[in-house]
Amino acid sequence: MILKLARKSLWNRRGTAILTLVSLAISVALILGINHLRHQAKQSFTSTISGTDLIVGARSGPANLLLYSVFRIGNATNNISWETYDVIRQREEVDWTIPISLGDSHRGFRVLGTDHNYFEHYRYGDRRQLVFTRGGPFEGVYETVLGAQVARELRYAIGDEIVIAHGLGDVSFSQHDDKPFTVVGILEPTGTPVDRTVHVRLEGIEAIHLGWQHGARLPGHSVSAEEALQQELKPEAITAFLVGLKSRMATFRLQRAINEYRKEALTAILPGVALAELWDILGIVENMLIVVAFLVLLATLVGMTTTLLSSMKERQRELAILRAVGAHAGYLFALIEIEALLLAFLGVVLGILLLTVSLFMLQPWLASAYGLFISANPLNGEALWISAGVLLLAALLSLIPSVVAYRRALADGLSVRT
């Protein structure tokens, strides 16, 4: 009965109730959303690469090296010469290496030059290997393997020919259109930047840049695709490389050796450590966001309390009637509390709904624009605790109007103060 009264009473004041509900839903969605993004981003982040012991690039900050080599964000400050790469990969403690050559793109997706080791040794998430949905690894110079998202978004199938653009960016004016690549393989989705990468052989990268210098075609030096195959396509430099060791014990020794390598200024980072460091930097922002979201929620709940409190005046008659027919003062107290809780509960439910729908709609954009792979389901243990916290806070704050109702019921009796 009390629930029915609370429900009908709220419906009777649906104008303000709905507004309160909307603001509650938004702030609940905000706080749960930020919390969800935080977890998802961290998970997406830390599962991007695994099984790699060291990432080596030209000397730069660990964060920068991590971002361009793994996340395909930003650019390398410098390249590594092939000689240096050769020296390091032939050291006895090294089990395998994966070379990475970046700099070109295909319709907004980065092109990564590498070799067979990529498909054999690259691991992500829980040490998972790359799997082909269709086709297989590249063999020829003008063959390419696409990440799942590239194939999906651009609707490519095995056998399609694609043209690589020089440089980065969605629209590039210099296209390597004389040397198209044939799609020979498409990878399974991984939820990592691999999905958004166009993979080619290092030799392919070399081939398309023959006759180019400083990012532009040299006039009169154009080399046809067939002619290029006749030339030696040994790369002179790569952007970075991943290293797997025979024994992890050697990690720090090799890292030091690389960092102190005399012929070239290099940086070697431990992916796990670098990921954690980068995450710490983001953590400050993340904590601030949580605090802001909490304050928004608090403001909303205070707003709800204010609304309930100001409605007490117009509801004096209603409360006097309830008293007259025998309602205990505590009943009126409970009625107001239940109304507040009902509002808060609906607010939480609506908020979760709002969040789920927005996540669902934002998912593709977050993935393509920020490389964030977010699940659309925001419900986890922590979200439930936060929701419970919202209800508790609502119950606490609405003690104020409830106590007002209780005391008025006792003091005013059946008369209505005007």
Add this chain to the structure above:
Amino acid sequence: MRFDWKKRGPGLLEIDDFRIGRGETLFLYGPSGSGKTTLLNLLAGVLLPSQGSVEILGRDITRMRPFRRDLFRARHIGVIFQQLNLIPYLDVLENVLIASHFAKLDPESASGHADELLKTLGMQEHLHKQPTALSIGQQQRVAVARALVTRPEILIADEPTSALDSDNREVFMEHMLQMAAENDTTVIFVSHDRGLQQYFGRHHDVREFTARGEVT
């Protein structure tokens, strides 16, 4: 049945001994501000006297625990206000049944009784209307049904006719008193309109109870 009440407040009401018998109809009059509503609040057990006791049906309600007293009111006392007697978000039938809910009566028989009362009052076609869709006269009739659905021993009415025109007033008074009489319910009726006193067996000026005859 008898009422005993004594109250020694700091100034408003002072009653040495006053009794009302079962089935009596009592008319209390006095100008506004003379303490009529306070008296009704005391009778209903919503307010407590600062001294003395209020005894209803042989039980001292001032000594009951608050929860008991509220239940006692729900079961034994019906209340009709001046106007706006109904909860705006409940329909007519729900407004009547809310009284039986607080009295913890069996919902089925209460609902039957409510139907009966509303039918007698000519409201059977309006059972599921919202109060705002009713005229003031109709609203007051629903209030009578609500006050009597618990078959209370006492009916307290606080100027229930003040918002009605004279035709409606007559109909209302006759309905109310007749239905109360059928149940042998004591009626305590408060008004400043002495034109209504003809309907009642006993008349009292509230100022009789006002401390030291302040108002006179």
